[in-house]
Amino acid sequence: MEVNSSQKIPYTATHFWISSYPFFETTLFFSPLFTTEPDIQLRYPVILKIFDADGALVNEATLELSSCEVSVLELDQFSGGCKLESGIKYAHLVVEAPVSLRPLCRMHTREGAAMLGAPLVISGAKSVFFPFSLAKDRQALLTFINIGSQQASVKGRVYFKKRTPEMMWTIPANGARAINIQAQFEDFIDLTDEEQVQGYLRVGTRAEAQVGVQLLERIQGTKDTGIFLAMS
Amino acid sequence: MQSVRWITFCVSNALTRTMVHFYPSSGNVTAPYPTMCKLSLFGQGQEEKTVTLEGARLSQPDGVRIEEVFPALKSELSGLFGLVVEITTPQPRVDLSGSLCAVEFCSRAHSARFWPKRLRDENTSIEGRYSGMAIRDALNVCSLLVVNPMQKAIRPNISLMVPRTDGTTKVEVENVKLGDVPPLSVQEISLSEYLGDDLAATECSFGLLRAASTGITVNVAGDKPLPADAGLFMLYRDVLTKRPLSVCAL
Numbered sequence: 001m002e003v004n005s006s007q008k009i010p011y012t013a014t015h016f017w018i019s020s021y022p023f024f025e026t027t028l029f030f031s032p033l034f035t036t037e038p039d040i041q042l043r044y045p046v047i048l049k050i051f052d053a054d055g056a057l058v059n060e061a062t063l064e065l066s067s068c069e070v071s072v073l074e075l076d077q078f079s080g081g082c083k084l085e086s087g088i089k090y091a092h093l094v095v096e097a098p099v100s101l102r103p104l105c106r107m108h109t110r111e112g113a114a115m116l117g118a119p120l121v122i123s124g125a126k127s128v129f130f131p132f133s134l135a136k137d138r139q140a141l142l143t144f145i146n147i148g149s150q151q152a153s154v155k156g157r158v159y160f161k162k163r164t165p166e167m168m169w170t171i172p173a174n175g176a177r178a179i180n181i182q183a184q185f186e187d188f189i190d191l192t193d194e195e196q197v198q199g200y201l202r203v204g205t206r207a208e209a210q211v212g213v214q215l216l217e218r219i220q221g222t223k224d225t226g227i228f229l230a231m232s
Numbered sequence: 233m234q235s236v237r238w239i240t241f242c243v244s245n246a247l248t249r250t251m252v253h254f255y256p257s258s259g260n261v262t263a264p265y266p267t268m269c270k271l272s273l274f275g276q277g278q279e280e281k282t283v284t285l286e287g288a289r290l291s292q293p294d295g296v297r298i299e300e301v302f303p304a305l306k307s308e309l310s311g312l313f314g315l316v317v318e319i320t321t322p323q324p325r326v327d328l329s330g331s332l333c334a335v336e337f338c339s340r341a342h343s344a345r346f347w348p349k350r351l352r353d354e355n356t357s358i359e360g361r362y363s364g365m366a367i368r369d370a371l372n373v374c375s376l377l378v379v380n381p382m383q384k385a386i387r388p389n390i391s392l393m394v395p396r397t398d399g400t401t402k403v404e405v406e407n408v409k410l411g412d413v414p415p416l417s418v419q420e421i422s423l424s425e426y427l428g429d430d431l432a433a434t435e436c437s438f439g440l441l442r443a444a445s446t447g448i449t450v451n452v453a454g455d456k457p458l459p460a461d462a463g464l465f466m467l468y469r470d471v472l473t474k475r476p477l478s479v480c481a482l
Contacts, residue, residue, distance in 0.1 A: 027436065029367075029443065031363070031364070031365035031443075031445050032445045033445070034363050034393060034445050034446060068393050068395075068403040069393070069395045070367075070443035070445055072436060074436055074437060076437075102363070106371075112470065113372055113468070113477060114478045115372070115477075115480055116478070124259075125330075126259065127257060127291075127330075128255075128332060129257075129334075130334070131293070159292070159293055200255075200294075200295075201293075202291070217343070219341070
């Protein structure tokens with residue numbers, strides 16, 4: 001039985017940092033909660049909003065998705081209007097979906113894929129941390145999405161060997177940012193001697209802003225491609 | 233809350249080692265009060281062993297290689313093991329509920345990092361019901377990891393909502409037949425084999441993708457099943473090398 005649902009069902013907004021060029025592509029999955037009655041298949045409207053790195057709304061779409069089947073969307077088709085920022089095409093994706101349809105992201109290259117939930121959210125006194133590894137062939141990319149409608153200031157402290165430098169970044173309202181850790185902290189990070197070095201990042205915000213944060217690591221592969229990993 | 237706990241699993245073999253990273257945090261309290269990290273390792277062929285590490289500080293991230301804490305993992309033991317991580321502080325007024333823990337599987341060319349499952353407080357009831365997503369395509373195969381930290385056997389029941397097609401798609405429930413997971417052990421259950429070529433596939437730029445929503449209930453094994461405390465993880469591996477790429481705690 002297939003029914004078009006117009007019932008009032010609880011919705012929730014989930015926020016993701018997504019990218020389509022040049023390092024990786026993003027696929028969005030909707031995983032329905034398990035039900036023992038898959039014969040009763042509803043179709044729920046789901047709203048996607050894509051904001052570019054500076055927070056401008058560049059695309060909006062409404063889709064009808066099944067309550068029983070996993071739905072798959074390649075996001076490249078929705079993020080065409082986003083501009084390049086620091087050589088990367090990325091955006092802030094907002095998904096408004098019923099609570100029974102859990103959105104998940106998978107970022108992938110030709111050589112690997114990482115499944116991701118929604119990013120950790122920092123706000124007020126709540127800070128988060130990320131372990132990272134740096135090497136000649138590894139790059140750590142710290143990604144932010146501003147969930148609020150006000151510009152947010154974010155503070156990041158790196159724990160690397162015996163040094164703990166700190167930096168501030170500004171994330172536009174509804175916007176996104178990608179920070180290359182090695183480039184941002186180049187005065188403190190010297191990799192000439194060691195093959196691979198472990199470090200930590202502590203990230204927080206001073207204001208009552210809400211910012212989603214994730215860490216991606218890109219490992220240079222063969223033939224100009226790369227594999228990468230992300231905290232899931 | 234002067235103590236927080238997570239449950240996870242770790243991998244130890246010739247190619248892959250495990251690191252545990254932790255961040256004792258208490259929101260506005262930034263003074264570097266001392267904290268401790270207690271690690272309990274268990275698995276088949278390995279009695280539960282607990283080691284407490286001192287020297288960690290509030291608001292300062294830190295980490296440790298598991299084989300440095302449990303030297304048997306360097307040589308004698310290999311495979312999958314269960315791990316409970318606990319951060320505590322002797323400071324009476326410090327609330328550690330904002331703390332985080334991360335697990336990393338390190339190999340020479342790649343790593344996989346994930347957030348383990350935070351264990352419930354004593355006051356909250358055991359849920360025993362979980363939901364996840366199984367996929368199979370050119371990039372990933374997946375399996376379910378069940379970590380049993382209890383002194384009793386547990387029985388997971390797994391059901392998949394599989395979309396079958398004969399022109400029109402019909403979703404059916406497929407139940408996976410499983411035995412009990414012994415006390416203090418870890419079991420990996422492959423789910424990709426239930427996503428065969430008879431399932432409806434989505435055509436993507438990277439090839440055909442088959443996926444199914446997965447429901448899992450976990451009970452204490454026995455005549456009168458009760459919801460059990462367990463750690464459940466969806467593990468996504470590389471199709472060719474089978475190395476772990478990402479892990480999602482359910």
